[in-house]
Each structure stands twice: as C-alpha cells, then as structure tokens.
Amino acid sequence: MLDIAEELNRWVEQGRDFAVATVVAVGGSAPRQPGAALAVDADGTAIGSVSGGCVEGAVYELCRQALQDGESVLERFGYSDDDAFAVGLTCGGIIDILVTPVRADDPVRPVIKAALQAAASGRAAALARIVSGPPDLVGRALLVRTGEDDDNGSYDSGSYSGSSSGSYGGGFGAHPELDRTVAAEAAAFLDAGRTGTLEIGEQGSRCGAPLTVLVESSVPAPRMIVFGAIDFASALVRVGKFLNYHVTVCDARPVFATQTRFPEADEIVVEWPHRYLERTDVDARTVLCVLTHDAKFDVPLLQLALRLPVAYVGALGSRRTHLDRNDRLRQVGVTDLELARLRSPIGLDLGARTPEETALSIAAEIVADRRGGSGVSLTGAHTPIHHDVTSAPARRIGSAA
Structure with missing residues (x-):
C-alpha cells in the first residue's frame, strides 16, 4: 500500500x-x-x-x-x-x-491515514497488518515509526475494534503482548527497509490461533551522489531520478555545478568531493558515482568512499585510467580488498558512447548489483527473471518447539 x-x-x-x-x-x-x-x-x-x-x-x-x-x-x-x-x-x-x-467510519482508517502521511512525506514508517488468523483480527493494523518521527518513540495503532493510540495498548484489539511483539519485529523490518511477512505461532499470538502479519516498510528515497559536473553527469542525474533516487551533484568548480546545468538534481553542492563525502550522510543503499576523471579529485574521494558502508562505488575512466588510479590508491594505503569494491570502468558493457547510453550502462550495473542480477542477456539464459538479493522467507516467531 x-x-x-x-x-x-x-x-x-x-x-x-x-x-x-x-x-x-x-x-x-x-x-x-x-x-x-x-x-x-x-x-x-x-x-x-x-x-x-x-x-x-x-x-x-x-x-x-x-x-x-x-x-x-x-x-x-x-x-x-x-x-x-x-x-x-x-x-x-x-x-x-x-x-x-x-472507509470514513472504519476504525482502521486513522492508522492507515498516519501511515500514508508518513510515507508521502518521506518519513520512515512500517505498517503491520494481520493477513490471516481469527476473522475478527484480519485487516487490523499497527504503525511503527522511528523515534525522531514519533514523540513517544513507539508506535501508533488502530484496529477494527476502535482503538487508535500512540501507546502499546490496544493495537490489534487482542493481547497487548501481541502488539509489543509485532511492533518490535516491524521496527526490525523498518531498519532494514524491508517488506515481508511474519508468521506468529499460536503461543506467540496470544489469541488462540496462529497469525500471518504483513509488514510494509517505507523509507526515504536512497541517495545517488554524482561527483563531477560533466555532460555524462547530466544524463545520469535524469536516469537516477527515473529510478527514484535522491540525486546530489557535487563538484568543486562553481562554473559547472549549477542548477541550470542540472535542473533535475535534488541538490547541487560546490565543494571538494572528498570533503563533502566526509560530512554528508550515507547508508547501505547509497550509490556513489565518481565521474570527475581527474586524479586530484578521484584519489582522495575514492580513498574515503571505498571504506564507507555504501551499496555501490563506481568510477568513470578508460582501462588505462583505471590501472593508473588503482596504483595511486594503493600508494595512499587502499588495500586490494577495498579496491575489489570499486566498479571501474563504471557500468555494464553495452557498447555505450553517448552520455545517455553511458548513463544507462551505469544505471544497469547499479540495478544488477542491487537485485543480484548477472547483467547477461535473458535470451537463452536459465536464470530467474526476478530475483532480489534482499529478499528473505517469512520470519516465524512464537511457534511451539
């Protein structure tokens, strides 16, 4: 939802x-x-x-x-x-x-409303709904938000029995322990930005029957930081927005890093790339695309980037540039294990030449890396079309041993 x-x-x-x-x-x-x-x-x-x-x-x-x-x-x-x-x-x-x-008179509406407001405004939220179990519990909902988004640091809850509050009581209209259990599990889903189901055994549900709970997580858009305000960057910004990234362009040269050149970017930063990366927030979903193609920018930036817990680090350049850059990075202490994280030359082999084709090549590599794809043609392949490295089976709790 x-x-x-x-x-x-x-x-x-x-x-x-x-x-x-x-x-x-x-x-x-x-x-x-x-x-x-x-x-x-x-x-x-x-x-x-x-x-x-x-x-x-x-x-x-x-x-x-x-x-x-x-x-x-x-x-x-x-x-x-x-x-x-x-x-x-x-x-x-x-x-x-x-x-x-x-509907307007459904007691579940307040919690659905709160979840939609949080997700629409880009705030982190997890909505837990009972999918199967006793008929009077199916459809009931509970909302988990981060402490910074919720004054009491816990969760909002609502159900068809008419409860809607910010406390631990009455979320599903069953046992308060069920609310606490689901709230804790949903918070873990939210931390991982994951959507999936919980299988709660009869003992854990406290309602006389096993339950299945769907937990939907909504987290702010992942970040794409593009270093280097060049023509290839302009195309990559457009593709990044198409893929629903929050896109930042960073370059130390104010004449190039302008809103006029990158109207679709969410943010333009005029600063030395490595200094900006030192002070900005990144996470396990962040992708870093280094297009500066200049050692004085690339080396200090990649030295830092390859040690950060981000999803992807790629750098533009020819194979000769790549080898020279690796030598320079080793000289400043970057290990071979850290260098193994670097996607360089950046992108998949599409035979790309134009900025738009190169942006597509980079985006394709990012998607393949995120979803666990091989990057090879599906024609003649025997691998699944849809596969996600973040997927996991339903989590089971509270079952009898």
Missing part, C-alpha cells in the same frame, strides 16, 4: 472511501512483489497495480465488494492448466492479495 502513498494520501485528505488490495506473498514468477497495491475508491477510480494486468479486473471487483460489505479478505491467484480461462497469472506464479476497506 505504501508504494502508492502519495495518491492514497490525497484520497484520505479529500475524505474519499476506498479499498486497497496489497500483495502479501508471491510464489514462482510473479510480476509484483509484496507491498504492491491497487486501490479503488467509491466512484470506481483505480490507482496502482498488483499484477501488471493479469488479475487486475478480478482484484478491482474484490475492492468494490469490500467497500460495500466492509470485510477484509485474503485471496490467492495462480495459474491452472486445467482451466486456462480462469483468472490467474499467465506467468505461472502465485500471489496472495489482502483486500482491506478503508
């Missing part, structure tokens, strides 16, 4: 009733991942997608029905060779979809 937070937040502000269908789990080759959502309002307007088209019509009708009867429902869609005309995924996968009504 949080993947369409901006649009849904506008619907909430406008007082619209709607139902939202969210992918809970996938099996095999499925087009969308857990957290992907489709929403339908009372007028029949639809936004988002759960399957790329395969089952959208059927899910649309489930949303319309949920708006009428006020009931949450968990539905599975797959593909059957026995009934080729049945509603299902043509790719052969399986998806489980939770459909939840969010």
Whole structure:
C-alpha cells in the first residue's frame, strides 16, 4: 500500500472511501512483489497495480465488494492448466492479495491515514497488518515509526475494534503482548527497509490461533551522489531520478555545478568531493558515482568512499585510467580488498558512447548489483527473471518447539 502513498494520501485528505488490495506473498514468477497495491475508491477510480494486468479486473471487483460489505479478505491467484480461462497469472506464479476497506467510519482508517502521511512525506514508517488468523483480527493494523518521527518513540495503532493510540495498548484489539511483539519485529523490518511477512505461532499470538502479519516498510528515497559536473553527469542525474533516487551533484568548480546545468538534481553542492563525502550522510543503499576523471579529485574521494558502508562505488575512466588510479590508491594505503569494491570502468558493457547510453550502462550495473542480477542477456539464459538479493522467507516467531 505504501508504494502508492502519495495518491492514497490525497484520497484520505479529500475524505474519499476506498479499498486497497496489497500483495502479501508471491510464489514462482510473479510480476509484483509484496507491498504492491491497487486501490479503488467509491466512484470506481483505480490507482496502482498488483499484477501488471493479469488479475487486475478480478482484484478491482474484490475492492468494490469490500467497500460495500466492509470485510477484509485474503485471496490467492495462480495459474491452472486445467482451466486456462480462469483468472490467474499467465506467468505461472502465485500471489496472495489482502483486500482491506478503508472507509470514513472504519476504525482502521486513522492508522492507515498516519501511515500514508508518513510515507508521502518521506518519513520512515512500517505498517503491520494481520493477513490471516481469527476473522475478527484480519485487516487490523499497527504503525511503527522511528523515534525522531514519533514523540513517544513507539508506535501508533488502530484496529477494527476502535482503538487508535500512540501507546502499546490496544493495537490489534487482542493481547497487548501481541502488539509489543509485532511492533518490535516491524521496527526490525523498518531498519532494514524491508517488506515481508511474519508468521506468529499460536503461543506467540496470544489469541488462540496462529497469525500471518504483513509488514510494509517505507523509507526515504536512497541517495545517488554524482561527483563531477560533466555532460555524462547530466544524463545520469535524469536516469537516477527515473529510478527514484535522491540525486546530489557535487563538484568543486562553481562554473559547472549549477542548477541550470542540472535542473533535475535534488541538490547541487560546490565543494571538494572528498570533503563533502566526509560530512554528508550515507547508508547501505547509497550509490556513489565518481565521474570527475581527474586524479586530484578521484584519489582522495575514492580513498574515503571505498571504506564507507555504501551499496555501490563506481568510477568513470578508460582501462588505462583505471590501472593508473588503482596504483595511486594503493600508494595512499587502499588495500586490494577495498579496491575489489570499486566498479571501474563504471557500468555494464553495452557498447555505450553517448552520455545517455553511458548513463544507462551505469544505471544497469547499479540495478544488477542491487537485485543480484548477472547483467547477461535473458535470451537463452536459465536464470530467474526476478530475483532480489534482499529478499528473505517469512520470519516465524512464537511457534511451539
């Protein structure tokens, strides 16, 4: 649901009733991942997608029905060779979809509203919803936010039983220990920026039955920092924005580092690259693209960059430049293990020549690195089309030994 937070937040502000269908789990080759959502309002307007088209019509009708009867429902869609005309995924996968009504008088609406507001404004938040379990608990929700975003440093909670608070009591309308357990687990999901499910055994749920909980994490956009205000950087900024990065351009030369040359950049910094990198915030999702192509900038910058816990470090240059740069980096104490992190020459082998083609090559390498792709052609390959190095099986807690 949080993947369409901006649009849904506008619907909430406008007082619209709607139902939202969210992918809970996938099996095999499925087009969308857990957290992907489709929403339908009372007028029949639809936004988002759960399957790329395969089952959208059927899910649309489930949303319309949920708006009428006020009931949450968990539905599975797959593909059957026995009934080729049945509603299902043509790719052969399986998806489980939770459909939840969010009407003005539904007690869950306040927590959904708070989650959408946080996600739409770029603040970190995790929304936990009960997917399966006792019928009276399905659809109930709990929101976890970071301490800096929430005055009490814990979570907001709400349920169909009418509870909405910022304390530990009453989140799911069951046992307070269940709220505390899910809040702690959801916080861990949020720290990792991960969306997935929790399997809570009967003992852990404290409600007499096992539960499945979907946790959706929304975190601020990852950073792409482009060092070197050159023509290749301009193209890379555009591609970075297309991939939903928060893009910063940094160059020590004020005549080149201007908003006029990089109108789509979120931030322009005129400073020596290594000095800026020393003082700015980076994390495990940050990508650093070094396009300065000048040893006096590259060496101190890469000496620092290769020791930071970032997702990607790439540097522009010919193979000859790469070898010379590596020698210079070794001279200032960079180890071979650290050099192994450097993507240089930057990008995948696409035969790129223009700035736009080079930007595409760099972006392709970043995506492949992030998702665990090989970068080879899918034609004739026998590897999965969709694979994610950050994916993990459902976490199970509270089960009987």
